[in-house]
Amino acid sequence: DTAVSQTPKYLVTQMGNDKSIKCEQNLGHDTMYWYKQDSKKFLKIMFSYNNKELIINETVPNRFSPKSPDKAHLNLHINSLELGDSAVYFCASSHPPSLADTNPTQYFGPGTRLTVL
């Protein structure tokens, strides 16, 4: 009964490769997010999707392309991986902020540790 799940947990790959990270939530939330945590543990929002539509793109290189096949899934595809992409990527979900009287708490997945060699 995992709330927010991500696969894979670990991903080691060579520079220049293309890889995908999958995220699924079973909380019935409409809004999903991708965050990046760097080696200094600094967490930064990358994307926000509401009901399969892109809401926020925080100046992320276009090598990163999120895809939301339905509102329970938000996958992250990364093209031409670079050394600087090495980080832990977290998926999260919440109720949409526009809904009154809902709890805006974000629930995070366990993270995917990406290492680019």
Place this chain on the structure above:
Amino acid sequence: SQQGEEDPQALSIQEGENATMNCSYKTSINNLQWYRQNSGRGLVHLILIRSNEREKHSGRLRVTLDTSKKSSSLLITASRAADTASYFCATDNSGYSTLTFGKGTMLLVSP
């Protein structure tokens, strides 16, 4: 850009003592959330406090919010070794509920 700043960066205490972590932010917020992250693990939500609230409790956790000073504090009472983790404050101020995280406070509770 970074919004929250936690203070201290690291805190080392003995079991049974209280731990207080502070968070300051720069712009107006909708709510502020505290998260815990154990080493190599995901983020666990602790408490959410809305901008119109001043204090919230959850078990051994107490969070305060002072919007006039743009600051929040997290108090963990009667700490346990299992509380050892990094603690992050995150502000929701975008209208789209994206969170802006601080750098975190690393708490070490020794038995």
